[in-house]
Amino acid sequence: MSGRVNDEFTMKEVELASTHSSRRHSSGRIPYIHKVGQPPKQSLLAEFTSTVKETFFSDEPLRSFKDQPISKKFILGIQAIFPISRWAREYTLAKFKGDLIAGLTIASLCIPQDIGYAKLAYLDPKYGLYSSFVPPLVYAFMGSSRDIAIGPVAVVSLLLGDLLQNEIDHEDVVPYRRLAFTATFFAGVTQLALGCLRLGFLIDFLSHAAIVGFMGGAAITISLQQLKGLLGIKKFTKKTDIVSVMRSVFKVAHHGWNWQTIVIGVTFLAFLLLAKYIGKKKKKFFWVPAIAPMISVVVSTFFVYITRADKDGVQIVKHIDKGINPPSADQIYFSGEYLTKGFRIGVVAGIIALTEAIAIGRTFAGMKDYQIDGNKEMVALGTMNIVGSMTSCYVATGSFSRSAVNYMAGCNTAVSNIVMSCVVFLTLEFITPLFKYTPNAILASIIIAAVVSLFDIEAAILIYKIDKFDFLACLGAFLGVVFFSVEIGLLIAVCLSFAKIILQVTRPRTAILGKLPRTDIYRNIQQYPDAAKIPGVVIIRVDSAIYFSNSNYIRERILRWVTDEEEHFAENNLPRIQYVVVEMSPVTDIDTSGIHALEDLYRALQKREIQLVLANPGPVVIDKLHESKFSEVIGESNIFLSVADAIHTFAPKTLTEEP
């Protein structure tokens, strides 16, 4: 219904001066009473089309295709699917310089992270590197974000590991890995499907607050998991909740901790956190935290190699296969019980990965003021993960920390992802054997240093200040993840987000309005204590569309306001209520239940000898009032353009009493 403004209004501005002057009132006090407009009738098809368009194509993806020849449309179509074909032609050496530096920086950050994150998902380190080679390449061709850095991320790795572990023990290496590829495949399918069906808006149902809580909880959980590597514990719980982990840590306190490991781990953790702190304080030193992990890896590996500390119980990576991604399409389960399990895990992991990538894309697009199309991004991410699942990658998405580094290092296009991908390729081909002596404790330190910023206490405080219910969702998700498991936290987040929506649609706000002194403006008397009630009239604003979910509540609430006001008027010896004016400006729509509620309200008020008056019904509402004949029941003369008009008609005396 809220289609685009059409051209008949084009010249309205200049006509302003000449029209309607004959209808002008002579008195300055009584304003011109305007009739309630009824919009032109729309056919069923037009109405349906505009609703579908607004729901699924609210961003008008086909806008640029309009009025173009076929050949141009074809080119535009290619450009829509592969945005690279649009910007590649304008790509310059100057831009490449920025992309090269950014690409090298994020590569040095991603390699150690990848190895660590793969361990979070209970996979061999090489799969982390694989996932930083193919997916970024695919994304560079199809994605529309210029700043996002693609690869494995901590939270998705943790979630995937947790979900997979529930189905198959990770020590059962081959089936576990096959299920991981299956889940990755279906994560991609889910993302692609959401994008193609233009259901991208569904991910908005995870509220920002719930995500903050979930991420914070995941940060704690991931850090706790790293105690295994950091303390050199060999036997560790497979559960992720804080109680199990802490019990696991202290049970082996006497004989399971390895002091050499602790020294290495804690030293480098301190170094990494210091680097992070420096990068945060001075923006121009953003590269310090970016290369610190790589430096830590190099230094610690060299140190362990020299001292052979691994003989003293310092756990090392041991072996990473040389060579790039082998094909894995034949390893995906396309039948059997693991098909459905992989599907279910894939859907959850895919949606969480999507949420993270879209949030990152939007944030950086906002900073550089370009638009990204959520649905198109989903198609890109989905394709990337489907291709990934066939080339031995697990779920990849946009990493917030690496994207931020990418942005600050001055990336211009997705070419920085290609550069990163090339570096990972070289690493896989030539350098992996050198990681043999890298101590696991370093990887743990790198992961802790990376996820620590997911724990966003400031955001939580802001949420607490702004919206208490949001804070509840945030806290619920956080505690769910920390004390139970990642899925429970996620479930709590989704449920609380939904509870809020249910609250919104069942309990809309209503307010009593009063007249602001010296104006014709009627406002909430709670917000404006100097707004005055009009004797004999109750003005009530309903702040929501009236639908089946709230129509009964609204009817009862209005009657209760009237009862309250009746008592109040009686107590103050004021004239009895004769009119109830319902200000309907915010009522954008009404359905059959809503019309019934209005009819019931009208009858109940008639019984009390009070006239129901409607002010400013919107286009859709006035249309439906007419269709249902309710406008005849209540009387056309009781429907006004504004509250002011209604008051001028019914209680003019009150107003002229003003000095």
Next chain:
Amino acid sequence: MSGRVNDEFTMKEVELASTHSSRRHSSGRIPYIHKVGQPPKQSLLAEFTSTVKETFFSDEPLRSFKDQPISKKFILGIQAIFPISRWAREYTLAKFKGDLIAGLTIASLCIPQDIGYAKLAYLDPKYGLYSSFVPPLVYAFMGSSRDIAIGPVAVVSLLLGDLLQNEIDHEDVVPYRRLAFTATFFAGVTQLALGCLRLGFLIDFLSHAAIVGFMGGAAITISLQQLKGLLGIKKFTKKTDIVSVMRSVFKVAHHGWNWQTIVIGVTFLAFLLLAKYIGKKKKKFFWVPAIAPMISVVVSTFFVYITRADKDGVQIVKHIDKGINPPSADQIYFSGEYLTKGFRIGVVAGIIALTEAIAIGRTFAGMKDYQIDGNKEMVALGTMNIVGSMTSCYVATGSFSRSAVNYMAGCNTAVSNIVMSCVVFLTLEFITPLFKYTPNAILASIIIAAVVSLFDIEAAILIYKIDKFDFLACLGAFLGVVFFSVEIGLLIAVCLSFAKIILQVTRPRTAILGKLPRTDIYRNIQQYPDAAKIPGVVIIRVDSAIYFSNSNYIRERILRWVTDEEEHFAENNLPRIQYVVVEMSPVTDIDTSGIHALEDLYRALQKREIQLVLANPGPVVIDKLHESKFSEVIGESNIFLSVADAIHTFAPKTLTEEP
């Protein structure tokens, strides 16, 4: 947040004349510019309390308890649980006269219906009568509706039969019956729980439209089921969809139909429909359709007894046990697999029964202008079904047809239910053997005549006219019930109702506003074609609270409006856009995601050198804008009381150009 108006506003009306006159502007043209009000700060606890109160206690059930001594509170508490203790003391003989006549009328209607409905639920006829004896008595003591007639109803019987049959074949009599009692018990528990937890609003999630469709489909399904009795078919499908039933009917066309049965059935069906028609045409003949079923039973039973038509294949009721309800508490499954099955069935049947009873209660309360408390009703209905399940009753609820007869027969209180209950008691004790020769065809005719009015084609047409999406829900539920099964229809109804809510919260409407000539009023230019745009300014109204579910959409939609308007302004050589005024009157709330969206919007507009201006943020919104410091970002001077004020400040020239 929208708590009651407090007393500081009490004398506002009389103060009106004296305050603020010093701030009055001398010019008549420029209105007095009022500041945006900020409501007094509420503590976290106060805010939380008022939200909880509005959500769960929106009807202020404890209102009358306020400021009362303990003893009075105790009496009020008793009266709240047993409304009979309130009205019984004022009960008069005159009232009893009305109740007696109404009670006798509904009794004569309910007895034949009960026997038929019990068959719909695949139970012996006596269970239908049992369910019209105990539950109405319980309800009379606890219920607050004065017009509802309690007993088994067609749709719930069908639904219960269908759900039970899915679990146990009804020919397996004892376990089937035990599961029926179990389901009844849990239906009662569900109703009681919803009432006690004050979650009554959840039943509002089944939209009126979906219920119309569901009931219509149920009417068709029930009527089709009666073909078995009406045509005297012996072997009949257990499925309820139209295809299976029609196949079943025609498969036995040659040898399974019994012409004597058909003659009896069709004759009396014609008689019943005629009686119904008479009752509909002339309100004073309401008793004709009310006693017609009893007359049919008596006449046809006598006829079969005389002619011994049962020897010619006319199926008869055969035997109904004498005596009142035996206890059945020991028959309820409190363990084993049937516990969960009974629970699941009970929840569904209980909610549907509740929906029907509450709708009836509200309708008649509206007609007589008294209030019924939905949650209290649920407690009454729940208790009634729990007691029922222990006294051999199955799920009872309010019957629409019998309640209408009750109302028209002049009932005054729930005493009419007690009268009906007494008549059923006498029937059970003395008359049941006389039903032996009652032909099943008569029961089928009575049921068809009763459910035919559930098929409400006029309501469906009205729904089609008013709201296309509602009609889709209606049609979906209808087709689901008719072509698949009762549960599928119900599922479709619930899903479509939810889809509508999701649409509402993700895709709120937005509108471009223009200035109505000769006024300071800004309205949707689609509804008011003479509303004029202000050069250099875009005024956009957002018609919903800004929450996580729609914040991205709103931000993008506003930017798209701005882009559209920019093009339009440029085409017409009008000055470029300098201000975007967002009219926030309908924005009743905003959460953290919403604030972020506004921040993003502000930044994006700044990039285009456009100033964001907010008009009339509500109390909650202005509070959160301050808390989040967004009001400082945008600047306090860019937040206005009304669009008119903003335009007067930023584009005064445009306005003075008016003649």
